[in-house]
Amino acid sequence: MADLLQLLIAGLATGAIYALAAIGFTLLWQTSQTINFAQGEFVMLPAFFALVAMHWFGLPFWLSALIAIGCAVILLGLVFKLVIVDPLIRQGVLPLVISTIAVGLLLKDGAKEAYSAEAHRFPSILPDRLVDVLGVKISLAQIGVLAVALAAIAALQWFLAATPTGRQMQATAQNPGVARILGVRVERMVMLTFVLNAALAAVASLLISPIYLVKFSNGETLGLAAFVAAIVGGFNQVRGAIAGGLLVGVVDNLAGAYSGFIGVSSSYRQAVPLALLVLVILFRPQGLLGRREERSV
């Protein structure tokens, strides 16, 4: 029982991080029809910024973390939108999709060349001590991750629901055309979405790196987790991304621990989110929280 609780917490912790990545991804899709195949790399990269700040410039962790988020917002938010997305969306959806794939490759190889091909350790926000909660030993670091991630999600939800800008962003996400007619500055909202995605990805990066270690190839796994979380939750909405992320994290962790139990070798652990994806697409394609789309053809 205690094990289960530990696994659950660990699962929720990684799940909340996946949720951050999935939320940004979903928002980008909703507001600007951008499918960002580089999302995994967006979550891989900011940790490298922090490493550079710490190891090349000797800065303290908290400052490096802020710098990482700042650099991510500029490079993966502003620059990405202005230099890649804007020129390319004019050419159509396929060129844009191809370009995000290329950007992913660029970032991945860039990190490898500019820093190193090895895995690096990353400091966690709270030390990795075990605390006793109701007789169960839980890692403080994981509680910290869960707390920060949930706080970020809660802040985002509050922003979207309670602030005028947030509501405008929601309107843009649901129907840019109507939003424009209602006076929303759609272009600005779209830019804000990109910035937000970069920030969320950066936070996710800082939280997951202690667990995954910082490696240039993390993007594949992280990206896959984000996509599966977004789809499983229901591509249409942020709530879905959150639910999807948590589910993927929990299922992934439970499967990893009980793999012998369900007869699946642990080397197939990566396949578990994939199985989730398949199940959802087969039996509930609109996702767990999604609405059935009006037939388009």
Next chain:
Amino acid sequence: MRSGLAWAAVAVAVLALALAPLGLGRYDVYILTLWLVTAVAALGVNLIVGYAGQETLAQAAFLGIGAYMSALLAKAGVPFGLAFFAAGGISFATGLAIGFPALRVQKHYLAFVTLAFSVFVWLVIRNEEWLTGGVMGLKDIERPSLFGASLRPHRLFFWFVLAIAAALTFAMWWLVRSPWGRAFTALRENPVRAESLGVNVRRYTLLAFAIGSAYGGFAGALYAPLVEFIDPAPFALGPSLLFLLMVVVGGSGSFVGPFVGAAVAVLLPEWLRFAESYYLLIYAALVILMMAFCPTGLVGLAGRLWSLRRRPARIAEDEGARALGEAKP
């Protein structure tokens, strides 16, 4: 291009290719063969992306399925012909199986499903050591024999691959020119209208995906005896992405595009060898630039440059056509 001229050009190209190995060394012939194999897989991706307007991130996985299948069957003594068609057949069936649920939903779901499939296939290849040799791979893959003569010599094997690639290219050409090809173009350009004209968009899209994936399987069946040793690395997600890129760089939707793209993909690492590990960076950057300025790929670029040369005549032609067609106000 007028049809007669086009056929002549094709004949010349095939002849040139057939004669090429006579003047080239072993490694260059290997590269040429690799180009042909890559082009076959790229033809498949082009059908899916350029004609049916979908996205596939699994072509390298189908290559892997084809390669391992043909290698294992060859080791079991099954003649190459059977193994070849088995590789294509299994890939076709798998394409149908994974495409069917994915295409029921939103348009981009096929991309994610193929992404997941790609990772899954790679996991299976890596883990099931008893079958695939795991990370150590399969070695000593024999090249087939034709009428008792072994095709091991590099030139003979090249001509063998050339013949098969030519046949597959012809089949693709036939497909694209047939009413199916017309339906594919329609469903890429305007799926709503196509559906209203009786085109079963879902069925045709599924078929395009399955056939395109089958070409990946066929390419894999040729790849295994070419390299004579296979391991999971060339069949991971990364190479699938590269297939997508190469088709778009070559010119998606054009028939020649995949060949051009495959040439770029095979030759670029050679040319940029001095840049070593930066070649992917350079390639990715070039792809982005190309998408921004010339999304029709290198073939489109060539077309544009060609029409620039003939511009004065072209303008007159266009104006004449418009004058004839325009109704009087």
Next chain:
Amino acid sequence: MSAVLEVRGIEKQFGGLRAVDGVSFEVRQGEIVGLIGPNGSGKSTLFNCILGQFEPTAGEVMLDGRRVTGLRPSQLNRLGVGRTFQLLQVFPRLTVRENLILAGQEHQGSMLGRLFGARDAGLSAEAKRTIEFFRLGHLADARAGGLSYGQQKLLDVAMAFMAGPRLVLLDEPAGGVNLTMLADLRERLETVNRERGATFVVIEHNMEFVMALCSRILVLAEGRIIAEGKPHEVRRNPKVIEAYLGH
């Protein structure tokens, strides 16, 4: 004369908005029925419900007495229903001839036949006839994307006829077409109606076009039919005048 198309109590709701609010009417063989109404009255939504683009929230659509509600557009097409679109929907990269062949190829033969059979699916002759009938002969091999707007509209209508449909629904065929082409279009539609006994339902804003072409007019406002009758009757109907002026 039997009813080719019968629409009973069609309703379509989008969230809280009721775009079509209980529409029933009948179209008999050989009629040309016009469907008019101010902007936002639900005409296009009604069309889309009949044609399988949308599933109606309530109501039935019957084709020759057979229930076809909610069938997909491609299925309806095979049952003999054609349509043209308000926003231009030709295939720009295919030639005019290719567009027409495409329009007809899915109605005959089998999938395999289409793969291994003739390149033109045996439709070259029919395409040629259609091209000549709609007077597009000089453009037969031009890419559809290069045609003028009016010509593309004509092609759009021609495509709807390739399959020899019993019923064609035309969504604003006159929109953006110049006067000469308009007269041509009307004349061609009347000829097809006469010679082939094809039945039409036409949505239009161009009053002159509709009044001249149609034998019967239905007026839609706020999702409901508010008037029905011959053109000159409808024109003088006070409810109709109010519906238009009120907007």
